[in-house]
Amino acid sequence: MKARMEELVDAWDPQAEKPGKFSTDVKYQMQMQGASDYFLDSADRIHFFIEKDAGDEDGKIKNSLSKARSLNKVGHGLHVADPVFREYSQSSKVADLVEELGYRDPVLPQSMYIFKQPVTGSEVTSHQDSSFLHTTPRPTCMGLWLALDDATLENGCLWARPGSHLEAVRRVFVRNPEYFEGGNRKATQLVFENLDDSKAPAWEWEGKMPDGFEAPSSGLREKGFKALECEAGDLVVIHGQVDHLSLANTSAKPRETFQLHLVEGPGEGITWSPRNWLQYPTGKTFPSLRPSARKRKAEDSDP
Numbered sequence: 001m002k003a004r005m006e007e008l009v010d011a012w013d014p015q016a017e018k019p020g021k022f023s024t025d026v027k028y029q030m031q032m033q034g035a036s037d038y039f040l041d042s043a044d045r046i047h048f049f050i051e052k053d054a055g056d057e058d059g060k061i062k063n064s065l066s067k068a069r070s071l072n073k074v075g076h077g078l079h080v081a082d083p084v085f086r087e088y089s090q091s092s093k094v095a096d097l098v099e100e101l102g103y104r105d106p107v108l109p110q111s112m113y114i115f116k117q118p119v120t121g122s123e124v125t126s127h128q129d130s131s132f133l134h135t136t137p138r139p140t141c142m143g144l145w146l147a148l149d150d151a152t153l154e155n156g157c158l159w160a161r162p163g164s165h166l167e168a169v170r171r172v173f174v175r176n177p178e179y180f181e182g183g184n185r186k187a188t189q190l191v192f193e194n195l196d197d198s199k200a201p202a203w204e205w206e207g208k209m210p211d212g213f214e215a216p217s218s219g220l221r222e223k224g225f226k227a228l229e230c231e232a233g234d235l236v237v238i239h240g241q242v243d244h245l246s247l248a249n250t251s252a253k254p255r256e257t258f259q260l261h262l263v264e265g266p267g268e269g270i271t272w273s274p275r276n277w278l279q280y281p282t283g284k285t286f287p288s289l290r291p292s293a294r295k296r297k298a299e300d301s302d303p
């Protein structure tokens, strides 16, 4: 996967494509990423997003940085658009695991390759994945987070808050009806909508890390987070309601990961929210991880 990503980055022409910037800082997300069609169009494609500090005003990569070192992540369709990532994402190994975890008609809406660059890799603020990949009548999102390097306290490993999987989804990140239905082109394209803020920790609503970025480890532990250090090749399974985050990588070591997100599909009476930021082009559906669907596909392509 690392070797394949190097090839994809080599072939990427930032001048031609004008990379999007990515940050989980809420205000920034509304202004910059929310204003980017490149982000909205990335669902079934391979799009490149640079760190917010890696670009100038028009999104051009600063001269001091190579394109490879500027990247925050690549998404959100590696699992459909690239053969190497597709092979892993739609493998029996992944499908069997997901089935064992109780999914009956799982589909794969999204994948991401996160770089968390040495020294410049920024934090991912605390969130529940079901805010970004929402289903009704109940949330069904699950993340499969694969470490491609050892992930430690030093280079920005994951942190999660045990027990938070029992809490409600507090907000959803949706396409703004004012923009998409009301035709207000001055409105932001994406907005957070509150579902249940009764139990939300104050720091979440301020769009901050629980600790305000200072003395991270102790602040996080006080708020109930635990570090999930792991080795390259480990897979962390993240329930869609679990609060999780990662801190900036201030070390010289890389921390690359490949993430898959799945939800339960229509066979189980579950509907992908038409308001989710991520929507496939008309006529296309998310790839299925259901064993029967995968078997049929393998037979179809068997010469």
Ligand SMILES: O=C(O)CCC(=O)C(=O)O
Residues within 6 Å of the ligand: 114, 124, 129, 143, 145, 158, 238, 244, 245, 246, 257, 259
């Ligand atoms: O890799 C990270 O730092 C965070 C990733 C994440 O939030 C996810 O995979 O859901």
Ligand SMILES: [Fe+2]
Residues within 6 Å of the ligand: 127, 128, 129, 143, 244
């Ligand atoms: Fe996440």
